Amino acid sequence: MMTRRFLLAALVGSFLGLAFTPIAAAEADPKVFVSQLAGTAMETMTAKGISDAERNQRFRTQFTTDVDLPEIGKFVLGRHWRAATPEQQQDFLKAFEEIVVLTWATRFKDYGGDLRHVVTNAATDGGGIVVESKVERDRQTPINLQWKLKKGEADLRVVDLVVEGASMAITYRNEYAAVIQANGGKIDGLLGAMRTKIAEMQSAGKGATKAN
Amino acid sequence: MNASRRTIARLVAPVLALALVAGCATPPPADDKEAVAEWEQVNDPLEPMNRAVFDFNRAADKYAIKPAAEGYRAVMPKFGRERVHNILTNLNSPLTFANDVLQGETDRAVQTFFRAMLNTTFGLGGFIDVATPAGIPPHEEDFGQTLAVWGVGEGPFLMLPIFGPSNPRDTVGLVAEMFADPFDLAMANMGKEYISYTRMGLTGLDKREGLLDTLDEIERTSLDYYASLRSLYRQHRSSEIKNGRGGGEKIPAPGLSRTSKGEELSQSAQ
Numbered sequence: 001m002m003t004r005r006f007l008l009a010a011l012v013g014s015f016l017g018l019a020f021t022p023i024a025a026a027e028a029d030p031k032v033f034v035s036q037l038a039g040t041a042m043e044t045m046t047a048k049g050i051s052d053a054e055r056n057q058r059f060r061t062q063f064t065t066d067v068d069l070p071e072i073g074k075f076v077l078g079r080h081w082r083a084a085t086p087e088q089q090q091d092f093l094k095a096f097e098e099i100v101v102l103t104w105a106t107r108f109k110d111y112g113g114d115l116r117h118v119v120t121n122a123a124t125d126g127g128g129i130v131v132e133s134k135v136e137r138d139r140q141t142p143i144n145l146q147w148k149l150k151k152g153e154a155d156l157r158v159v160d161l162v163v164e165g166a167s168m169a170i171t172y173r174n175e176y177a178a179v180i181q182a183n184g185g186k187i188d189g190l191l192g193a194m195r196t197k198i199a200e201m202q203s204a205g206k207g208a209t210k211a212n
Numbered sequence: 213m214n215a216s217r218r219t220i221a222r223l224v225a226p227v228l229a230l231a232l233v234a235g236c237a238t239p240p241p242a243d244d245k246e247a248v249a250e251w252e253q254v255n256d257p258l259e260p261m262n263r264a265v266f267d268f269n270r271a272a273d274k275y276a277i278k279p280a281a282e283g284y285r286a287v288m289p290k291f292g293r294e295r296v297h298n299i300l301t302n303l304n305s306p307l308t309f310a311n312d313v314l315q316g317e318t319d320r321a322v323q324t325f326f327r328a329m330l331n332t333t334f335g336l337g338g339f340i341d342v343a344t345p346a347g348i349p350p351h352e353e354d355f356g357q358t359l360a361v362w363g364v365g366e367g368p369f370l371m372l373p374i375f376g377p378s379n380p381r382d383t384v385g386l387v388a389e390m391f392a393d394p395f396d397l398a399m400a401n402m403g404k405e406y407i408s409y410t411r412m413g414l415t416g417l418d419k420r421e422g423l424l425d426t427l428d429e430i431e432r433t434s435l436d437y438y439a440s441l442r443s444l445y446r447q448h449r450s451s452e453i454k455n456g457r458g459g460g461e462k463i464p465a466p467g468l469s470r471t472s473k474g475e476e477l478s479q480s481a482q
Contacts, residue, residue: 078246079246079250106429141349165447165448170447178438179435193436194435201433
Protein backbone atom coordinates (compact mmCIF):
# COMPACT_ATOMS: atom_id res chain seq x y z
CA MET A 1 0.00 0.00 0.00
CA MET A 2 2.74 2.33 1.10
CA THR A 3 4.85 1.68 -1.98
CA ARG A 4 1.92 1.89 -4.32
CA ARG A 5 1.02 5.28 -2.91
CA PHE A 6 4.61 6.38 -3.20
CA LEU A 7 4.78 5.24 -6.81
CA LEU A 8 1.59 7.07 -7.56
CA ALA A 9 3.00 10.22 -6.00
CA ALA A 10 6.20 9.87 -8.00
CA LEU A 11 4.25 9.24 -11.16
CA VAL A 12 1.98 12.22 -10.72
CA GLY A 13 4.97 14.31 -9.70
CA SER A 14 6.80 13.52 -12.92
CA PHE A 15 3.81 14.50 -15.04
CA LEU A 16 3.10 17.71 -13.19
CA GLY A 17 4.12 19.86 -16.10
CA LEU A 18 1.63 18.10 -18.36
CA ALA A 19 -1.26 17.79 -15.94
CA PHE A 20 -3.41 20.80 -16.63
CA THR A 21 -6.63 19.24 -15.47
CA PRO A 22 -6.48 17.87 -11.92
CA ILE A 23 -7.10 14.15 -11.77
CA ALA A 24 -10.08 13.47 -9.55
CA ALA A 25 -8.62 10.27 -8.11
CA ALA A 26 -5.31 11.92 -7.24
CA GLU A 27 -7.00 14.80 -5.39
CA ALA A 28 -8.16 12.44 -2.69
CA ASP A 29 -4.64 11.57 -1.54
CA PRO A 30 -3.28 14.34 0.73
CA LYS A 31 0.36 13.54 -0.11
CA VAL A 32 -0.28 13.72 -3.82
CA PHE A 33 -2.32 16.87 -3.33
CA VAL A 34 0.58 18.65 -1.56
CA SER A 35 3.32 17.54 -3.91
CA GLN A 36 1.14 18.49 -6.87
CA LEU A 37 0.34 21.88 -5.35
CA ALA A 38 3.99 22.74 -4.66
CA GLY A 39 5.16 21.26 -7.95
CA THR A 40 2.64 23.14 -10.06
CA ALA A 41 3.35 26.39 -8.20
CA MET A 42 7.10 26.09 -8.79
CA GLU A 43 6.45 25.11 -12.39
CA THR A 44 4.21 28.12 -12.97
CA MET A 45 6.67 30.53 -11.40
CA THR A 46 9.69 29.24 -13.32
CA ALA A 47 8.10 28.28 -16.66
CA LYS A 48 9.67 29.99 -19.63
CA GLY A 49 7.87 31.55 -22.55
CA ILE A 50 4.88 33.12 -20.80
CA SER A 51 4.42 36.79 -19.93
CA ASP A 52 4.66 37.91 -16.31
CA ALA A 53 1.03 38.96 -16.30
CA GLU A 54 -0.05 35.53 -17.45
CA ARG A 55 2.32 33.83 -15.02
CA ASN A 56 0.90 35.77 -12.10
CA GLN A 57 -2.67 35.13 -13.24
CA ARG A 58 -2.03 31.39 -13.46
CA PHE A 59 -0.38 31.33 -10.05
CA ARG A 60 -3.25 33.27 -8.49
CA THR A 61 -5.89 30.97 -9.96
CA GLN A 62 -4.13 27.85 -8.77
CA PHE A 63 -3.22 29.25 -5.36
CA THR A 64 -6.70 30.52 -4.55
CA THR A 65 -8.21 27.20 -5.62
CA ASP A 66 -5.92 25.08 -3.46
CA VAL A 67 -5.61 27.40 -0.46
CA ASP A 68 -8.66 28.35 1.58
CA LEU A 69 -7.81 32.03 1.93
CA PRO A 70 -11.21 33.18 3.29
CA GLU A 71 -10.95 30.59 6.09
CA ILE A 72 -7.37 31.62 6.91
CA GLY A 73 -8.33 35.29 6.72
CA LYS A 74 -11.11 34.81 9.27
CA PHE A 75 -8.68 33.07 11.62
CA VAL A 76 -6.05 35.78 11.10
CA LEU A 77 -8.45 38.56 12.01
CA GLY A 78 -9.72 36.51 14.97
CA ARG A 79 -11.78 38.54 17.43
CA HIS A 80 -11.59 41.55 15.13
CA TRP A 81 -13.46 39.63 12.43
CA ARG A 82 -16.64 39.70 14.48
CA ALA A 83 -16.21 43.38 15.25
CA ALA A 84 -15.76 44.26 11.58
CA THR A 85 -18.58 45.40 9.29
CA PRO A 86 -19.34 43.16 6.26
CA GLU A 87 -17.66 45.73 4.00
CA GLN A 88 -14.53 45.72 6.14
CA GLN A 89 -14.53 41.91 6.09
CA GLN A 90 -14.71 41.88 2.30
CA ASP A 91 -12.02 44.57 1.98
CA PHE A 92 -9.83 42.62 4.36
CA LEU A 93 -10.20 39.31 2.51
CA LYS A 94 -9.41 41.03 -0.78
CA ALA A 95 -6.29 42.72 0.57
CA PHE A 96 -5.23 39.57 2.40
CA GLU A 97 -5.47 37.50 -0.78
CA GLU A 98 -3.38 40.09 -2.59
CA ILE A 99 -0.64 40.09 0.06
CA VAL A 100 -0.51 36.30 0.38
CA VAL A 101 -0.41 35.76 -3.38
CA LEU A 102 2.31 38.38 -3.86
CA THR A 103 4.32 36.88 -0.99
CA TRP A 104 4.12 33.27 -2.09
CA ALA A 105 4.60 33.87 -5.79
CA THR A 106 8.14 35.06 -5.04
CA ARG A 107 8.78 32.26 -2.57
CA PHE A 108 7.74 29.54 -4.98
CA LYS A 109 9.87 31.19 -7.64
CA ASP A 110 12.87 30.82 -5.31
CA TYR A 111 11.93 27.28 -4.29
CA GLY A 112 11.67 26.36 -7.96
CA GLY A 113 15.39 27.03 -8.35
CA ASP A 114 17.79 24.42 -7.04
CA LEU A 115 15.57 23.24 -4.19
CA ARG A 116 13.76 19.94 -4.06
CA HIS A 117 10.42 19.51 -2.34
CA VAL A 118 9.80 16.04 -0.94
CA VAL A 119 6.59 14.91 0.77
CA THR A 120 7.44 12.58 3.65
CA ASN A 121 4.34 11.82 5.68
CA ALA A 122 0.61 12.35 6.06
CA ALA A 123 -1.53 11.89 9.14
CA THR A 124 -4.96 12.89 10.35
CA ASP A 125 -5.01 15.32 13.24
CA GLY A 126 -8.31 16.07 14.92
CA GLY A 127 -10.56 17.50 12.25
CA GLY A 128 -7.86 17.89 9.62
CA ILE A 129 -4.97 16.32 7.79
CA VAL A 130 -1.32 17.19 8.31
CA VAL A 131 1.11 16.48 5.49
CA GLU A 132 4.81 16.73 6.30
CA SER A 133 7.36 17.63 3.70
CA LYS A 134 10.92 18.82 3.35
CA VAL A 135 12.64 21.36 1.20
CA GLU A 136 16.09 19.96 0.54
CA ARG A 137 18.97 22.30 -0.15
CA ASP A 138 22.52 21.60 -1.22
CA ARG A 139 24.76 20.84 1.77
CA GLN A 140 22.39 22.54 4.21
CA THR A 141 19.93 21.10 6.66
CA PRO A 142 16.51 20.66 5.01
CA ILE A 143 13.62 22.97 5.88
CA ASN A 144 10.73 21.10 7.51
CA LEU A 145 7.23 21.99 6.39
CA GLN A 146 3.82 20.92 7.65
CA TRP A 147 0.78 21.50 5.47
CA LYS A 148 -2.54 21.59 7.32
CA LEU A 149 -5.34 20.50 5.06
CA LYS A 150 -9.09 20.54 5.43
CA LYS A 151 -11.44 18.33 3.52
CA GLY A 152 -13.99 20.53 1.82
CA GLU A 153 -17.19 19.40 0.09
CA ALA A 154 -15.34 18.43 -3.05
CA ASP A 155 -11.62 18.31 -2.41
CA LEU A 156 -8.76 19.18 -0.08
CA ARG A 157 -7.73 22.74 0.68
CA VAL A 158 -4.74 24.14 2.55
CA VAL A 159 -5.60 26.00 5.75
CA ASP A 160 -2.09 26.56 7.13
CA LEU A 161 1.58 26.06 6.37
CA VAL A 162 3.99 25.51 9.26
CA VAL A 163 7.62 26.29 8.40
CA GLU A 164 10.16 24.97 10.93
CA GLY A 165 7.58 25.12 13.68
CA ALA A 166 6.26 28.57 12.79
CA SER A 167 2.67 28.64 11.53
CA MET A 168 2.04 31.19 8.79
CA ALA A 169 -1.57 31.72 9.92
CA ILE A 170 -0.54 32.40 13.53
CA THR A 171 2.27 34.70 12.40
CA TYR A 172 -0.15 36.74 10.27
CA ARG A 173 -2.63 36.76 13.13
CA ASN A 174 -0.10 38.03 15.67
CA GLU A 175 1.28 40.57 13.26
CA TYR A 176 -2.08 41.97 12.17
CA ALA A 177 -3.27 42.14 15.78
CA ALA A 178 -0.21 44.30 16.52
CA VAL A 179 -1.05 46.59 13.59
CA ILE A 180 -4.68 46.93 14.71
CA GLN A 181 -3.51 47.71 18.25
CA ALA A 182 -1.05 50.31 16.98
CA ASN A 183 -3.97 51.96 15.15
CA GLY A 184 -6.05 52.30 18.29
CA GLY A 185 -8.00 49.08 17.74
CA LYS A 186 -9.32 50.20 14.35
CA ILE A 187 -9.58 47.72 11.49
CA ASP A 188 -9.46 50.58 8.98
CA GLY A 189 -5.91 51.27 10.18
CA LEU A 190 -4.95 47.70 9.28
CA LEU A 191 -6.67 47.95 5.89
CA GLY A 192 -4.75 51.15 5.15
CA ALA A 193 -1.43 49.54 6.10
CA MET A 194 -2.26 46.52 3.93
CA ARG A 195 -3.03 48.71 0.91
CA THR A 196 0.28 50.56 1.33
CA LYS A 197 2.10 47.23 1.53
CA ILE A 198 0.39 45.88 -1.58
CA ALA A 199 1.36 48.97 -3.59
CA GLU A 200 4.93 48.62 -2.30
CA MET A 201 5.16 44.94 -3.22
CA GLN A 202 3.60 45.47 -6.65
CA SER A 203 6.00 48.25 -7.59
CA ALA A 204 8.96 46.26 -6.23
CA GLY A 205 7.87 43.29 -8.36
CA LYS A 206 7.74 45.45 -11.47
CA GLY A 207 11.12 46.99 -10.69
CA ALA A 208 12.67 43.56 -10.34
CA THR A 209 11.39 42.38 -13.72
CA LYS A 210 12.68 45.48 -15.42
CA ALA A 211 16.09 45.01 -13.87
CA ASN A 212 16.34 41.43 -15.06
CA MET B 213 7.19 25.11 38.98
CA ASN B 214 7.29 27.53 41.88
CA ALA B 215 11.08 27.43 42.05
CA SER B 216 11.42 28.15 38.37
CA ARG B 217 8.96 31.03 38.67
CA ARG B 218 11.10 32.48 41.43
CA THR B 219 14.26 32.10 39.36
CA ILE B 220 12.62 33.88 36.49
CA ALA B 221 11.41 36.62 38.80
CA ARG B 222 14.96 37.16 39.96
CA LEU B 223 16.25 37.25 36.42
CA VAL B 224 13.59 39.62 35.28
CA ALA B 225 14.24 42.17 38.01
CA PRO B 226 17.14 43.99 36.29
CA VAL B 227 15.26 43.98 33.01
CA LEU B 228 12.20 45.44 34.68
CA ALA B 229 14.40 48.16 36.14
CA LEU B 230 15.50 48.99 32.61
CA ALA B 231 11.93 48.87 31.39
CA LEU B 232 10.92 51.51 33.91
CA VAL B 233 13.14 53.92 32.04
CA ALA B 234 11.56 53.10 28.68
CA GLY B 235 8.07 52.44 30.01
CA CYS B 236 5.90 49.35 29.87
CA ALA B 237 3.06 48.62 27.52
CA THR B 238 -0.40 49.17 28.97
CA PRO B 239 -2.33 45.95 29.47
CA PRO B 240 -5.92 45.90 28.19
CA PRO B 241 -8.79 46.35 30.68
CA ALA B 242 -9.51 43.16 32.62
CA ASP B 243 -13.15 42.94 31.48
CA ASP B 244 -12.16 42.54 27.82
CA LYS B 245 -11.43 38.82 28.07
CA GLU B 246 -10.32 38.27 24.47
CA ALA B 247 -8.00 41.25 24.54
CA VAL B 248 -6.49 39.97 27.79
CA ALA B 249 -6.00 36.50 26.27
CA GLU B 250 -4.27 38.06 23.29
CA TRP B 251 -2.08 40.19 25.56
CA GLU B 252 -0.99 37.14 27.53
CA GLN B 253 -0.36 35.11 24.41
CA VAL B 254 1.79 37.81 22.81
CA ASN B 255 3.75 37.88 26.08
CA ASP B 256 5.46 41.21 25.46
CA PRO B 257 4.82 43.56 28.40
CA LEU B 258 8.11 45.35 27.67
CA GLU B 259 7.10 46.14 24.10
CA PRO B 260 8.00 49.88 24.12
CA MET B 261 11.50 49.11 25.39
CA ASN B 262 11.84 46.14 23.03
CA ARG B 263 10.78 48.24 20.06
CA ALA B 264 13.35 50.90 21.01
CA VAL B 265 16.07 48.24 21.13
CA PHE B 266 14.79 46.85 17.83
CA ASP B 267 15.13 50.28 16.21
CA PHE B 268 18.69 50.43 17.47
CA ASN B 269 19.37 46.93 16.10
CA ARG B 270 17.94 47.86 12.71
CA ALA B 271 20.19 50.91 12.52
CA ALA B 272 23.24 48.86 13.57
CA ASP B 273 22.25 46.21 11.06
CA LYS B 274 21.72 48.65 8.23
CA TYR B 275 25.01 50.49 8.65
CA ALA B 276 27.36 47.82 10.00
CA ILE B 277 26.20 44.23 10.39
CA LYS B 278 24.34 43.69 7.12
CA PRO B 279 26.99 45.39 4.95
CA ALA B 280 29.61 43.22 6.67
CA ALA B 281 27.59 40.07 5.96
CA GLU B 282 27.02 41.15 2.35
CA GLY B 283 30.72 41.88 2.00
CA TYR B 284 31.51 38.46 3.41
CA ARG B 285 29.18 36.88 0.88
CA ALA B 286 30.68 38.90 -1.96
CA VAL B 287 34.33 38.32 -1.06
CA MET B 288 34.25 34.74 0.17
CA PRO B 289 33.08 32.11 -2.33
CA LYS B 290 30.41 29.66 -1.25
CA PHE B 291 33.01 26.94 -0.83
CA GLY B 292 34.93 29.05 1.68
CA ARG B 293 31.82 30.05 3.59
CA GLU B 294 30.85 26.40 3.93
CA ARG B 295 34.33 25.56 5.30
CA VAL B 296 34.06 28.38 7.85
CA HIS B 297 30.58 27.25 8.82
CA ASN B 298 31.79 23.67 9.28
CA ILE B 299 34.71 24.71 11.46
CA LEU B 300 32.48 26.89 13.64
CA THR B 301 29.91 24.11 14.00
CA ASN B 302 32.66 21.71 14.97
CA LEU B 303 34.00 24.14 17.57
CA ASN B 304 30.52 24.32 19.03
CA SER B 305 30.15 20.58 19.40
CA PRO B 306 31.44 20.34 23.01
CA LEU B 307 28.62 22.66 24.10
CA THR B 308 26.06 20.91 21.90
CA PHE B 309 27.17 17.59 23.39
CA ALA B 310 26.91 18.91 26.95
CA ASN B 311 23.41 20.21 26.28
CA ASP B 312 22.34 16.94 24.63
CA VAL B 313 23.49 15.11 27.77
CA LEU B 314 21.89 17.60 30.15
CA GLN B 315 18.60 17.19 28.29
CA GLY B 316 18.83 13.40 28.53
CA GLU B 317 18.90 13.11 24.72
CA THR B 318 21.22 10.10 24.55
CA ASP B 319 20.87 9.43 20.83
CA ARG B 320 21.56 13.02 19.92
CA ALA B 321 24.52 13.16 22.32
CA VAL B 322 26.04 10.11 20.64
CA GLN B 323 25.43 11.72 17.25
CA THR B 324 27.18 14.92 18.32
CA PHE B 325 30.08 12.96 19.78
CA PHE B 326 30.71 10.92 16.64
CA ARG B 327 30.24 13.93 14.40
CA ALA B 328 32.96 15.79 16.33
CA MET B 329 35.27 12.74 16.25
CA LEU B 330 34.86 12.19 12.52
CA ASN B 331 35.00 15.81 11.51
CA THR B 332 37.94 16.72 13.73
CA THR B 333 40.08 13.82 12.44
CA PHE B 334 39.06 12.85 8.92
CA GLY B 335 37.47 16.24 8.38
CA LEU B 336 40.74 18.03 9.25
CA GLY B 337 39.60 19.98 12.30
CA GLY B 338 36.08 20.44 11.05
CA PHE B 339 37.20 21.84 7.70
CA ILE B 340 35.16 19.22 5.85
CA ASP B 341 31.89 17.85 7.15
CA VAL B 342 32.42 14.14 6.55
CA ALA B 343 29.82 13.10 9.11
CA THR B 344 26.75 14.39 7.24
CA PRO B 345 27.36 12.30 4.10
CA ALA B 346 28.11 9.41 6.46
CA GLY B 347 24.56 9.70 7.75
CA ILE B 348 24.99 11.77 10.94
CA PRO B 349 23.27 15.10 10.32
CA PRO B 350 24.12 18.13 12.47
CA HIS B 351 21.75 19.66 15.01
CA GLU B 352 21.91 22.60 17.36
CA GLU B 353 21.32 22.74 21.07
CA ASP B 354 21.91 25.53 23.53
CA PHE B 355 21.64 26.07 27.25
CA GLY B 356 18.41 28.06 26.87
CA GLN B 357 16.79 24.94 25.41
CA THR B 358 18.25 22.82 28.21
CA LEU B 359 16.73 25.17 30.79
CA ALA B 360 13.40 24.90 28.96
CA VAL B 361 13.58 21.10 29.06
CA TRP B 362 14.22 21.40 32.78
CA GLY B 363 10.98 23.32 33.14
CA VAL B 364 12.18 26.91 33.33
CA GLY B 365 9.56 29.18 31.78
CA GLU B 366 10.58 31.59 29.03
CA GLY B 367 9.56 34.80 30.79
CA PRO B 368 8.53 37.86 28.81
CA PHE B 369 9.73 38.42 25.26
CA LEU B 370 12.97 40.38 25.17
CA MET B 371 14.75 42.11 22.31
CA LEU B 372 18.46 42.07 23.06
CA PRO B 373 20.79 44.66 21.55
CA ILE B 374 22.67 43.10 18.57
CA PHE B 375 21.70 39.52 19.57
CA GLY B 376 18.06 40.07 18.64
CA PRO B 377 14.88 38.29 19.79
CA SER B 378 15.19 36.42 23.09
CA ASN B 379 13.72 36.09 26.56
CA PRO B 380 15.22 36.02 30.08
CA ARG B 381 15.68 32.24 30.00
CA ASP B 382 17.51 32.19 26.67
CA THR B 383 19.57 35.23 27.71
CA VAL B 384 20.80 33.32 30.75
CA GLY B 385 21.61 30.40 28.44
CA LEU B 386 23.53 32.67 26.09
CA VAL B 387 25.62 34.22 28.87
CA ALA B 388 26.26 30.86 30.55
CA GLU B 389 27.60 29.43 27.31
CA MET B 390 29.91 32.39 26.83
CA PHE B 391 31.57 31.55 30.13
CA ALA B 392 31.50 27.78 29.77
CA ASP B 393 32.85 27.25 26.26
CA PRO B 394 35.79 24.80 26.56
CA PHE B 395 37.55 26.11 23.46
CA ASP B 396 37.37 29.72 24.61
CA LEU B 397 38.54 28.73 28.10
CA ALA B 398 41.53 26.93 26.60
CA MET B 399 42.40 29.93 24.44
CA ALA B 400 42.14 32.21 27.48
CA ASN B 401 44.49 29.90 29.37
CA MET B 402 47.04 30.20 26.60
CA GLY B 403 46.59 33.97 26.52
CA LYS B 404 45.21 33.79 22.98
CA GLU B 405 41.89 35.55 23.51
CA TYR B 406 42.13 37.08 20.06
CA ILE B 407 41.29 33.65 18.63
CA SER B 408 38.07 33.62 20.63
CA TYR B 409 37.20 37.12 19.41
CA THR B 410 37.89 36.08 15.84
CA ARG B 411 35.64 33.11 16.33
CA MET B 412 32.91 35.30 17.80
CA GLY B 413 33.13 37.70 14.87
CA LEU B 414 33.05 34.89 12.33
CA THR B 415 30.09 33.28 14.08
CA GLY B 416 28.21 36.55 13.78
CA LEU B 417 29.11 36.92 10.10
CA ASP B 418 28.18 33.31 9.38
CA LYS B 419 24.80 33.69 11.14
CA ARG B 420 23.90 36.99 9.50
CA GLU B 421 25.03 35.83 6.07
CA GLY B 422 22.85 32.75 6.42
CA LEU B 423 19.86 34.96 7.27
CA LEU B 424 20.36 37.62 4.59
CA ASP B 425 17.64 36.36 2.24
CA THR B 426 15.24 35.19 4.95
CA LEU B 427 15.20 38.48 6.85
CA ASP B 428 14.94 40.54 3.68
CA GLU B 429 11.96 38.43 2.67
CA ILE B 430 10.22 38.83 6.03
CA GLU B 431 10.81 42.58 5.97
CA ARG B 432 9.56 42.82 2.39
CA THR B 433 6.29 41.04 3.13
CA SER B 434 5.34 42.20 6.62
CA LEU B 435 3.30 45.17 7.76
CA ASP B 436 4.97 45.16 11.16
CA TYR B 437 8.47 43.69 10.93
CA TYR B 438 8.91 43.63 14.71
CA ALA B 439 5.62 41.79 15.36
CA SER B 440 6.38 39.27 12.60
CA LEU B 441 9.83 38.48 13.97
CA ARG B 442 8.48 38.23 17.50
CA SER B 443 5.85 35.71 16.46
CA LEU B 444 8.20 33.69 14.23
CA TYR B 445 10.94 33.61 16.87
CA ARG B 446 8.65 32.42 19.65
CA GLN B 447 6.99 29.70 17.56
CA HIS B 448 10.27 28.48 16.09
CA ARG B 449 11.93 28.46 19.50
CA SER B 450 9.20 26.37 21.08
CA SER B 451 9.52 23.86 18.22
CA GLU B 452 13.32 23.79 18.62
CA ILE B 453 12.96 23.00 22.31
CA LYS B 454 10.86 19.97 21.42
CA ASN B 455 13.47 19.09 18.79
CA GLY B 456 10.81 19.42 16.12
CA ARG B 457 8.77 16.58 17.57
CA GLY B 458 5.73 18.73 18.20
CA GLY B 459 3.57 16.68 20.49
CA GLY B 460 1.66 17.84 23.52
CA GLU B 461 0.08 21.18 22.76
CA LYS B 462 -1.60 21.57 19.43
CA ILE B 463 -1.04 24.50 17.16
CA PRO B 464 -4.50 25.62 16.14
CA ALA B 465 -5.16 25.99 12.46
CA PRO B 466 -7.87 27.89 10.66
CA GLY B 467 -10.98 25.84 10.24
CA LEU B 468 -9.66 23.00 12.39
CA SER B 469 -10.45 24.29 15.87
CA ARG B 470 -13.14 22.13 17.33
CA THR B 471 -13.86 24.43 20.23
CA SER B 472 -14.19 28.06 19.22
CA LYS B 473 -12.34 31.26 19.98
CA GLY B 474 -11.07 30.49 23.50
CA GLU B 475 -8.79 27.66 22.43
CA GLU B 476 -7.71 29.40 19.26
CA LEU B 477 -6.00 32.09 21.26
CA SER B 478 -4.02 29.81 23.56
CA GLN B 479 -1.51 28.88 20.89
CA SER B 480 2.01 27.56 21.28
CA ALA B 481 2.92 30.07 24.01
CA GLN B 482 3.98 28.26 27.15
